[in-house]
Amino acid sequence: MSDDDVKAAQQPGDIRPAASEPEAAGKKKGSLVRALRKELDWTKSELARRASLVERTITSLENGDNVTDITYRRVVKALNDGTREQSGQMSFPFVELEIADLFSFTPDNRGVALPAPSDADGMSKAIKVLMLKKAESKSA
Numbered sequence: 001m002s003d004d005d006v007k008a009a010q011q012p013g014d015i016r017p018a019a020s021e022p023e024a025a026g027k028k029k030g031s032l033v034r035a036l037r038k039e040l041d042w043t044k045s046e047l048a049r050r051a052s053l054v055e056r057t058i059t060s061l062e063n064g065d066n067v068t069d070i071t072y073r074r075v076v077k078a079l080n081d082g083t084r085e086q087s088g089q090m091s092f093p094f095v096e097l098e099i100a101d102l103f104s105f106t107p108d109n110r111g112v113a114l115p116a117p118s119d120a121d122g123m124s125k126a127i128k129v130l131m132l133k134k135a136e137s138k139s140a
Helices: 003-009 032-039 044-050 055-062 069-085 120-139
Strands: 103-105 111-113
Touching: 032 044, 032 055, 032 069, 032 111, 032 120, 044 055, 044 069, 055 069, 055 111, 069 111
Parallel strands: none
Antiparallel strands: 103 111
């Protein structure tokens, strides 16, 4: 899939980045799950522990592998719980995320973590934009 195909598939106002050349070449990809985990200052093992999963599963889903509905539900719950716990320390308001905010779905209902920039600044900005847009839509 070319960058133009990815850009064409994005919806207007979509904050998810199109694939960049380094990502297409197999370099480390970012995901919104990884971005939020890092914003919470959690390791993969901490997210795995809080979601009752193994670290290998977190690595797989952050790298774009398909995961089961049980896995993505546990991950979203753990991330929401962590964001709620740290809400006073975050640079954005706490808003309960839905599964579709962090995952897209295959025809067989497996989840794929949505992409995000792979650099630290880009990840942080993607999460802030997501949370601010969610807060804005809830108050409207």
